[in-house]
Amino acid sequence: MGSLAVELFGKRLKNPVMNASGTLGYGVEIEPLWGVETMGAYVTKGLSIKPHHGNPTPRVWEERYGMINSIGLQNVGIERFFSHYFPFFEEKKCPIIVNFFGFSEEEYVSCAAGIRPHDLIVALEMNLSCPNIKKGGISFGKEASAVHAIVRSVREATRIPLIAKLTPEVKNIAEIARAAYEGGADGLTLINTMPAAVVDIGRRKVPLKGGLSGPILKPVAVRAVHECSKEVPIPVIGAGGIMDTQDALAFFMAGARAIQIGTATFVDPFTMPKIIAGLESWLDDNGCADISAIVGITHE
Ligand SMILES: Cc1cc2nc3c(=O)[nH]c(=O)nc-3n(C[C@H](O)[C@H](O)[C@H](O)COP(=O)(O)O)c2cc1C
Secondary structure, eight states, rough: BBBEEEEEEEESSSSSSSEEHHHHHHGGGTTTTGGGSSSBBBEEOBBBOBOOOOOSSSOOOEEEEEEEOOOOOOOOEEEEIIIIIHHHHHHOOOOOOEOOSSHHHHHHHHHHHSSOTTEEEEEEEEETTTEEGGGEEEEGGGGGHHHHHHHHHHHHHHHSSSEEOOOOOSSSSSHHHHHHHHOOOOEEEEOOOOOEEETTTTTTTTEEEEEEEEEGGGHHHHHHHHHHHHHHHHSSEEEOOOSSSHHHHHHHHHTTSEEOOOOHHHHHHTHHHHHHHHHHHHHHHHOOOBGGGGGTTGGG
16 A cells, blocks of 8 residues: 655654644644544644734635635634643644744744744744734745745744745745745745735625635645745645645645645535545555655656
């Protein structure tokens, strides 16, 4: 039988499938349907130093080929996550990736510094799509020099492997990937949502501006993975519109060492276990011993 196990940041994961941050609550919510330990690793909701209440409703909007969300980074804060939710992952022996953010460089640094290394923590994932309050609200992830600087500061604050999660809202994502790598990132997650808006025709209003996710994002994400995995020698985790096994395979072949699934879970909460089973069958049907054999195969 083909193996889905992967080595990532010095840890062995039973498979390369994870949830995308912010789309599987605190992990406990999916329990009535399937266990978080089904995945190679669970990715936390974006966490910050202080708790955030998030935005008023409407926060989500369904589009024809995706969805728009403006949750406003609602979360319980780092401290409460570790005191209240982390024991659940310890009990399940489920590896986790801690997604975090800040509104200033100092907040990113204290967040990372406040997370103690643990056997189950595979890596920290920095969400670089956040607005920098000190720079007029421009996102940290939009300029190579800002990405380099913030990744370097966070890198110095922690021993835990560091993943930079990039926004696609840039001219040249490979350049941003290089800046993150040179700043000290151990891996990249590609991509976050794209800015979008909705018009309510009846009310003649824009009820929601937020981040676009889902199938409409897939080709953009595949291109980012393809370009960045050629640009830098660190693992790339692919995210954006993965709905089924075929989509997942496209990301591995484009160069992703692991994948994250977000919006698809809202459509079918069993998408992740189905994709894991689908990848196992694909390996067997194609006489492929190891998922790593197809990673970046399109580069040749
Ligand atoms: C409801 C919702 C909440 C999200 N929250 C976060 C978050 O807290 N931090 C983050 O880095 N990305 C967040 N994202 C982005 C996803 O992790 C992912 O990068 C993006 O949705 C693309 O994947 P998908 O098309 O499979 O959903 C969120 C996405 C959605 C739909």
